[in-house]
Amino acid sequence: MRNILFVVFILCLLAGCAKTGPALNFWTEECNDDINPYSQPSAGILNKTWEQENIFVADGYVKTFCGGAEILPDYLIEGDNLTLKYKLVIGDTVTSCMCAHKVIYEFSNLEHKEYVVSIIRQY
Numbered sequence: 001m002r003n004i005l006f007v008v009f010i011l012c013l014l015a016g017c018a019k020t021g022p023a024l025n026f027w028t029e030e031c032n033d034d035i036n037p038y039s040q041p042s043a044g045i046l047n048k049t050w051e052q053e054n055i056f057v058a059d060g061y062v063k064t065f066c067g068g069a070e071i072l073p074d075y076l077i078e079g080d081n082l083t084l085k086y087k088l089v090i091g092d093t094v095t096s097c098m099c100a101h102k103v104i105y106e107f108s109n110l111e112h113k114e115y116v117v118s119i120i121r122q123y
Contacts, residue, residue: 025106025108046059055107064098
């Protein structure tokens with residue numbers, strides 16, 4: 001049985017089953033006073049750039065509570081569309097004020113092309 005699994009594993013490697021997609025690095029910054037936290041939309045794209053042939057950076061913002069909320073990233077690539085997703089996890093120590101947090105999505109091993117980038121909240 002082990003031999004069969006080993007052969008299947010080797011065949012899968014040779015056939016490309018183990019290809020990895022883009023790697024995502026994500027971080028947020030403190031409240032950005034340049035963006036009104038009470039206006040619409042609740043999230044948006046600020047900038048997108050290729051830093052190297054295969055490193056793509058998209059800067060955006062997410063409006064949420066000043067403190068006590070965690071922003072968790074995800075993404076979806078469909079053709080030329082790159083959808084940046086985020087989920088808000090609200091803790092017990094949420095403040096009542098709102099602010100716009102800058103979010104940075106940095107992709108490596110991403111196919112180099114002109115993406116239509118959007119950002120949406122996941123529930």
